[in-house]
Amino acid sequence: MKDYIATIVKNEQIAENIHAVTFALDEDVKVRCGQFGDIAVGGTHLLRRPIAICKAEGREITFCYQIKGEGTQKLKTMGAGTRLNVLMPLGNGFYVEKNEKKVALVGGGVGVFPLVSVLREYGASKEVSAYIGYRNKNAVCGVEEFEKATKFVGVTDDGSYGERMNAVQAFAKDLEAGNRPDVVLACGPTPMLRALKALVEKEGLNCYVSLEERMGCGIGACLVCVCDLTNGKKARVCKDGPVFKADEVTL
Amino acid sequence: MANLSVSICGVQLKNPVIAASGTFGFGREFNGLYDIGTIGGVSTKGLTLEPRLGNPVPRIAESRGVILNAVGLQNPGVEHFIENDLDWLKATGTCVIANVAGKTLDDYKGICERLDGRVDMIELNISCPNVKSGGMAFGIKPETVEEVTRVAKSGAKNTPLIVKLSPNVESIVSNAKAAERGGADCISLINTLTGMAIDIERRKPIIANNTGGVSGAGVKPIAVRMVYEASQAVKIPVIGMGGITCAEDAIEFLMAGATAVQVGTANFTDPYAMPKIIKGLNDWCDKHGVANVTELTGTLQLNQK
Numbered sequence: 001m002k003d004y005i006a007t008i009v010k011n012e013q014i015a016e017n018i019h020a021v022t023f024a025l026d027e028d029v030k031v032r033c034g035q036f037g038d039i040a041v042g043g044t045h046l047l048r049r050p051i052a053i054c055k056a057e058g059r060e061i062t063f064c065y066q067i068k069g070e071g072t073q074k075l076k077t078m079g080a081g082t083r084l085n086v087l088m089p090l091g092n093g094f095y096v097e098k099n100e101k102k103v104a105l106v107g108g109g110v111g112v113f114p115l116v117s118v119l120r121e122y123g124a125s126k127e128v129s130a131y132i133g134y135r136n137k138n139a140v141c142g143v144e145e146f147e148k149a150t151k152f153v154g155v156t157d158d159g160s161y162g163e164r165m166n167a168v169q170a171f172a173k174d175l176e177a178g179n180r181p182d183v184v185l186a187c188g189p190t191p192m193l194r195a196l197k198a199l200v201e202k203e204g205l206n207c208y209v210s211l212e213e214r215m216g217c218g219i220g221a222c223l224v225c226v227c228d229l230t231n232g233k234k235a236r237v238c239k240d241g242p243v244f245k246a247d248e249v250t251l
Numbered sequence: 252m253a254n255l256s257v258s259i260c261g262v263q264l265k266n267p268v269i270a271a272s273g274t275f276g277f278g279r280e281f282n283g284l285y286d287i288g289t290i291g292g293v294s295t296k297g298l299t300l301e302p303r304l305g306n307p308v309p310r311i312a313e314s315r316g317v318i319l320n321a322v323g324l325q326n327p328g329v330e331h332f333i334e335n336d337l338d339w340l341k342a343t344g345t346c347v348i349a350n351v352a353g354k355t356l357d358d359y360k361g362i363c364e365r366l367d368g369r370v371d372m373i374e375l376n377i378s379c380p381n382v383k384s385g386g387m388a389f390g391i392k393p394e395t396v397e398e399v400t401r402v403a404k405s406g407a408k409n410t411p412l413i414v415k416l417s418p419n420v421e422s423i424v425s426n427a428k429a430a431e432r433g434g435a436d437c438i439s440l441i442n443t444l445t446g447m448a449i450d451i452e453r454r455k456p457i458i459a460n461n462t463g464g465v466s467g468a469g470v471k472p473i474a475v476r477m478v479y480e481a482s483q484a485v486k487i488p489v490i491g492m493g494g495i496t497c498a499e500d501a502i503e504f505l506m507a508g509a510t511a512v513q514v515g516t517a518n519f520t521d522p523y524a525m526p527k528i529i530k531g532l533n534d535w536c537d538k539h540g541v542a543n544v545t546e547l548t549g550t551l552q553l554n555q556k
Binding site: 046047087219221224225226 | 281309468517
């Protein structure tokens, strides 16, 4: 973990309301898939923006972000050459065990980007199936990455791209067809994760989910971004997560 | 190199820059970024006798120049702190200030007794705006400020007691004097100002607790004014805080009457904020021919009206 001074190389729209920003760093950064960075957009914005790392190659690092509030609006306008502070890598990230050969990725909305990082890390060594849900065809992104997976099922809420269903339904359908993974890795809106948690519990599947929460410090000191664990305790999403075992967390 | 060390109630600090409670945990996370033994002190996450789970999420929101938080005193309890964190924190070499809260007068006395002689200083949180049972009931009126201070001091016989004052009160001067009458060795201010931020799409407050404590750069002028007024009213030392982001901000508080300062929200914007402020203080003192940082305290000269 370090506060890097990062220079924007490219910052462009990749889907409706979704942008990708690529930074160049002065040094290499070692990142695990599913980790995030805390981006300082400056000015009157005192909090940094915690955003999942989508791609990290040597000294280049890419984050994909949804335009949600003033901070991401501001980030969107920043052009090549702009220098920002990025605290990273943060959080625990996803990890696939050696004996887990078949990996299912279930993602929706802006949650698809941490899964891109998983595919980049494990795509060559594992049999990866990606079940990705989008709102509609204008929101579709990351397809060129997901198509590198062993299997890619892209669906939309309105059927304007792929079948009309959500990511969990697409995954369930393939499960029924006999494509049973050793581990499920997921990121997306809470209702999606909740539906997935119910499904994997019923099926007895091993599953990890990446959570999102409003953060303060980003490093585990301020106890702002907590989630509830099934044992009655609280965990810090930024430091103990953002990736949790699905059966250990209350959604 | 200017001499940045300060003495508060007989406790020696390497420099007058202290991490504000709630923004720094017990120091472990920030120690992963820099040696926290280099900062003047750490005021711990607010401790209670029993562990607390805190408020529901979201616990934080942002507004231009400020943030709002309502963590609600989530903490592992004072025994867990003593067992797991205290020795480690002491060993870093920073000054250990235990921030404590309670529901009842007995709670305050009990937790002060438990920490008495074990930490460098105790900071009484009687102004947490985010929990009904966080001592705010004691922090509003001068009579109860005096009472809770007296009871806490009876538990903290051998440890300097700092009383942290709320700005959400009728008269900061009356409450500062009340803390002094109650036996406080020092006062710190300001805690956060109660505020609200609304998500207009949902027509609901962003923070689950509805209201939260406002802190950050935007509150600084209010804090400087209150530190000035309080320090004029009491003889005990004052620790100033509220929106300090850089060395120049810290110097304003010192000139207004503070002996030391605390830095909170700035740690979120820049995790290296405190080491930078300490370096900036040294540079400013050198540039202005100030040999000892203590020379700055209370040197404000008001304009003639």
